[in-house]
Amino acid sequence: MSVGTGALGRRRVLPAPVTGQEFVLVGVIALLWVALAVSTPAFLTAGSIQPLLVATAPVALVGVGMTIVIVTGGIDVSVGGAIMVCSVLTAKALVEAEVNLGVAVLLSVAVGGVLGLVNGVLIAYGRVHAIIITFGTANLFMFLGLRIFGSGTVNGIPGTLAFFGRGPDGRTLGVPHAFGITVLITAAAWWYLRHTAGGRHFFAIGGDAQAARLAGVRVQRRVLLAYLITGLLVGLASCFVIAQGTSTLDQSVGSGKELAVIAAVVIGGTSIMGGRGSVLGTLLGALLVQSVASGVTQLGWRSQLSDLFVGLFIIVAVGADLLRARARRNR
Amino acid sequence: MRSRLALVIAVATTAALAVSGCTKKNDDSASGSGDKKTYKVAFVPKLQGVPYFEAMNAGGKAAAAALGNVEWLYQGPTQADAAAQADIVRSYIQQKVDALIVAPNDPDSMAPLLQQAKDAGIHVATADTDAPTSVREVFVNQATxxxxxxxxxxxxxxxxxxxxxxxxxxxxxxxxxxxxxxxxxxxxxxxxxxxxxxxxxxxxxxxxxxxxxxxxxxxxxxxxxxxxxxxxxxxxxxxxxxxxxxxxxxxxxxxxxxxxxxxxxxxxxxxxxxxxxWDVENLGYLTAWAGAQIAEGKQFQATNKVSDKLNGITYDASSKMLLLGPALQITDQNVDQFNY
The missing domain is CATH 3.40.50.2300 (Response regulator)
Incomplete structure (x- = not known):
């Protein structure tokens, strides 16, 4: 089953469990939080950190799937449209069929899975680059979502999903459920990507798909799986999105989320060229972006400054990745 | 099997696109050439599919039904995007509607397009959001x-x-x-x-x-x-x-x-x-009525009777602005009177 990871080779084959980029991110976030705590006394309080973690969760969760996709050398720009479809269907089910929490989550995850499968099949077997396919499906999903909205908002969404929300029902022992679940899934994905043969295959494909195929990796199946996982996570994240919104869902839901997710992945140190990356970094990237946004608001700075900072982070992260790649080549 | 699935999806997508393309063409060729002159009044909202502009659309439709000589056209972008909105405005210019009313996402970039429409012989106006630097003949304002x-x-x-x-x-x-x-x-x-x-x-x-x-x-x-x-x-x-x-x-x-x-x-x-x-349906009604007025080349009075419900609508000639009325306060007491 396992491909070339004998007890002897393991230490050399696997990269370090925590990369340099992740240390840097932890440092930057710590620095930022300390600076914010000093300048606005209310920042490091439960009432401020808990909502921040809740807001981080959907981007970080979809980011886990997006990291796997980008590691294989692909990309998925349809997640915003997919979030729209999942959340409008789920919101309608909550309002019209009054489904309970479990059914709502299952429905949303199932719908997300189907959408992910569509992407996966087209990309794995259609042999067109992922950005083209997902750009196409992004528009199809948006069309579908708008049709389901049917020229109106979904009003009067009940508090069924408050379990994932910002309010007191959304946390246990002070930990917001949405963030806790995201951390657990990230940890599981980290272990899977690092310590199973199947997980390593994603990296092999992103490094060199042809070589991976010759080494016996079922490339198409793996690629399909990457988009399927992303779809399933989009389904769960859509429940978080509904829970964080208001009792009304409008058609702006999901809009621009694909860029927020890709930004978190890239800032987290995953190489946009594929072959290298870590879900841990993505979680930290999402946390950094949300901390900056909250910090800018709490400091009373102009709202657009958070866009500036996120832009700078992306450029620095990609620049660092390119420098690392050059250093490796020259070695 | 696999390639067939991809093919089916591809064909279905193409078909869907082709069908939607056809629908547009049909709209194009359907021209109102009855015995009595009907005026095509087109309204381009900032964004389609949100309750606000859908309520305006409902009001516009009601006005068209009440007035009898107005064909009410309504189309907007699915995202509040100035470029997508400009495309819709251009298509209405192509269709040579009689009156074109826009709620611009970006007033500055809309101004030259409204000039273009005017040059094509179309009466232009703004509603909900003004483009003050443009050649619009009237701005239908919901409230000051x-x-x-x-x-x-x-x-x-x-x-x-x-x-x-x-x-x-x-x-x-x-x-x-x-x-x-x-x-x-x-x-x-x-x-x-x-x-x-x-x-x-x-x-x-x-x-x-x-x-x-x-x-x-x-x-x-x-x-x-x-x-x-x-x-x-x-x-x-x-x-x-x-x-x-x-x-x-x-x-x-x-x-x-x-x-x-x-x-x-x-x-x-x-x-x-x-x-x-404000009463958004009434704003839509007033918008359609104003479109019909300018299409017919009628002047606005200082106060206008638009319908039984909309009596005494004021017109300010210096700013060329119709005003729906004072803002409305919605509380838990009166919220049930509105269905949007």
Missing amino acids: AEGIGQGLTDSLLKAMGGKGKYAIVSCGQTAENLNSWIKVQQAYTKEKYPDTTIVDVVYAGEDQAKATQMATDLMNAHPDLTGLVGECTSSAPGVAQAVKDAGKIGKVFTVGLGTPQAMKPYLTDKSSSAAIL
């Missing part, structure tokens, strides 16, 4: 900036007890109408409520979750904050939700520019004290 800004301030300060600190969560940073209301709120608050300060104005775009998070951050940054304003239909429920989630109902008061059905749960649980709006 003073009416809205003062309405928001008065209802918030009434809930806050006449003094305190509050913040504003706005939406698009370049939205002309939102910014003009904020200016009024700032000036009016300073003048009428001297013990009140506006601590911050933040911009959340059209994103509800972002508006909610920003409102949460504002409450954390200013522990003595007792008021929040949601300046548009996505941030009005957003600020109320933030107050509710933080368990601060009764401590932090909110008002906002929200549509009635979206605000209803928050008005009921008191996380929102009031929503300020």
Whole structure:
């Protein structure tokens, strides 16, 4: 089953469990939080950190799937449209069929899975680059979502999903459920990507798909799986999105989320060229972006400054990745 | 099997595109050439599919049915995007409608297009949001900036007890109408409520979750904050939700520019004290009527009787502006009168 990871080779084959980029991110976030705590006394309080973690969760969760996709050398720009479809269907089910929490989550995850499968099949077997396919499906999903909205908002969404929300029902022992679940899934994905043969295959494909195929990796199946996982996570994240919104869902839901997710992945140190990356970094990237946004608001700075900072982070992260790649080549 | 599946999806997609293309063509060729002259009045909203503009559309349709000589056309972009809106405006210019009314996403970039429409012999107007530098013949205004800004301030300060600190969560940073209301709120608050300060104005775009998070951050940054304003239909429920989630109902008061059905749960649980709006269906009705007037080449009077419900609509000749009337205050008492 396992491909070339004998007890002897393991230490050399696997990269370090925590990369340099992740240390840097932890440092930057710590620095930022300390600076914010000093300048606005209310920042490091439960009432401020808990909502921040809740807001981080959907981007970080979809980011886990997006990291796997980008590691294989692909990309998925349809997640915003997919979030729209999942959340409008789920919101309608909550309002019209009054489904309970479990059914709502299952429905949303199932719908997300189907959408992910569509992407996966087209990309794995259609042999067109992922950005083209997902750009196409992004528009199809948006069309579908708008049709389901049917020229109106979904009003009067009940508090069924408050379990994932910002309010007191959304946390246990002070930990917001949405963030806790995201951390657990990230940890599981980290272990899977690092310590199973199947997980390593994603990296092999992103490094060199042809070589991976010759080494016996079922490339198409793996690629399909990457988009399927992303779809399933989009389904769960859509429940978080509904829970964080208001009792009304409008058609702006999901809009621009694909860029927020890709930004978190890239800032987290995953190489946009594929072959290298870590879900841990993505979680930290999402946390950094949300901390900056909250910090800018709490400091009373102009709202657009958070866009500036996120832009700078992306450029620095990609620049660092390119420098690392050059250093490796020259070695 | 696999390639067949891909093929089926590809074919289905193409077919869907082809069908939607055909529909457009049919609209094109259907020209109103009856015995009696009917005027094509086209309205391009900022964004299609939101309750606000759909309610305007319903009002426009009602006016067309009542007037008898108007064909009401309605199409807008699916996202509040100036470029997508410009494409729709161009297509109406191509179709040679009689009157073209726009609620511009970007007033400055819309101005040359309206000039182009005028050159093509089309009567042009704006509604909901003005393009003041353009050649539009009339602006159908829902309420004056003073009416809205003062309405928001008065209802918030009434809930806050006449003094305190509050913040504003706005939406698009370049939205002309939102910014003009904020200016009024700032000036009016300073003048009428001297013990009140506006601590911050933040911009959340059209994103509800972002508006909610920003409102949460504002409450954390200013522990003595007792008021929040949601300046548009996505941030009005957003600020109320933030107050509710933080368990601060009764401590932090909110008002906002929200549509009635979206605000209803928050008005009921008191996380929102009031929503300020106007009768949107009537605005649509007035828009269609104004379109018919300019298409027929009629002049507006100082006060106009539009329908039995819309009597005494004032027209200001110097600013070429029709005014729907004073702003409407929606509370838990009257929210059920509106079905949008």
